[in-house]
Amino acid sequence: QKEVEQNSGPLSVPEGAIASLNCTYSDRGSQSFFWYRQYSGKSPELIMSIYSNGDKEDGRFTAQLNKASQYVSLLIRDSQPSDSATYLCAVNIYESGGSNYKLTFGKGTLLTVNP
Amino acid sequence: KAGVTQTPRYLIKTRGQQVTLSCSPISGHRSVSWYQQTPGQGLQFLFEYFSETQRNKGNFPGRFSGRQFSNSRSEMNVSTLELGDSALYLCASSWNRDRGYEQYFGPGTRLTVT
Numbered sequence: 001q002k003e004v005e006q007n008s009g010p011l012s013v014p015e016g017a018i019a020s021l022n023c024t025y026s027d028r029g030s031q032s033f034f035w036y037r038q039y040s041g042k043s044p045e046l047i048m049s050i051y052s053n054g055d056k057e058d059g060r061f062t063a064q065l066n067k068a069s070q071y072v073s074l075l076i077r078d079s080q081p082s083d084s085a086t087y088l089c090a091v092n093i094y095e096s097g098g099s100n101y102k103l104t105f106g107k108g109t110l111l112t113v114n115p
Numbered sequence: 116k117a118g119v120t121q122t123p124r125y126l127i128k129t130r131g132q133q134v135t136l137s138c139s140p141i142s143g144h145r146s147v148s149w150y151q152q153t154p155g156q157g158l159q160f161l162f163e164y165f166s167e168t169q170r171n172k173g174n175f176p177g178r179f180s181g182r183q184f185s186n187s188r189s190e191m192n193v194s195t196l197e198l199g200d201s202a203l204y205l206c207a208s209s210w211n212r213d214r215g216y217e218q219y220f221g222p223g224t225r226l227t228v229t
Contacts, residue, residue, distance in 0.1 A: 032216075034217065034218075036220075042222070043203075043205055043220040043221060043222050043223045044158070044205070044220050045220070046217055046218070046219060046220075049217050088158065092216075095171065100170060100171040101171075101212075102160055102163075102171055102173070103148065103160065103207075103218055104160070105150075105157060105158040106157070107157040108157065
């Protein structure tokens with residue numbers, strides 16, 4: 001079964017620090033990668049998408065993709081207490097035998113930013 | 116632009132009953148996917164609909180079914196409810212079902228089976 005793995009955490013960082021969240025995936029053919037943020041009791045919110053090797057920056061967030069290592073990460077600079085949430089990595093995984101792609105999620109990393 | 120809406124937001128049912136959940140995608144989005152989220156299993160894919168056709172299905176029993184209407188609104192149905200069906204049911208919409216598509220989630224329906 002093709003999988004997406006994340007450290008469950010919790011990951012605790014002080015306010016103002018850089019939080020680093022990591023994700024590995026098993027399907028070498030995956031082309032699309034996403035990071036979602038989910039606050040407790042809420043639904044997931046898309047915060048970053050990345051499709052090419054390298055870095056993609058959006059404000060305080062940077063997504064990094066290394067397809068050769070099958071690794072995607074999310075860096076949050078100048079972490080704020082409001083960043084405290086579960087971060088879900090999602091990978092579009094190809095279903096063999098057809099043209100179907102399925103968005104497969106890791107189980108998430110709980111991030112706590114301490115004031 | 117309005118986001119994805121789901122109704123009802125909360126539901127309490129007893130074992131053996133059936134339930135229907137509704138999802139209205141973002142205007143212009145044609146793909147709707149459904150997920151079940153539980154603390155133990157995380158987010159698990161149920162099925163995806165595009166142009167009123169089921170395009171992909173996860174590993175759930177046949178008690179879980181869905182459909183999509185011509186206006187892209189979607190419903191999912193769970194028959195003969197079991198205690199283990201208690202979960203947050205999320206729908207997500209995307210503009211297309213190209214492999215690069217971004218999915219946007221609704222607020223979810225919290226189902227409790229007693």
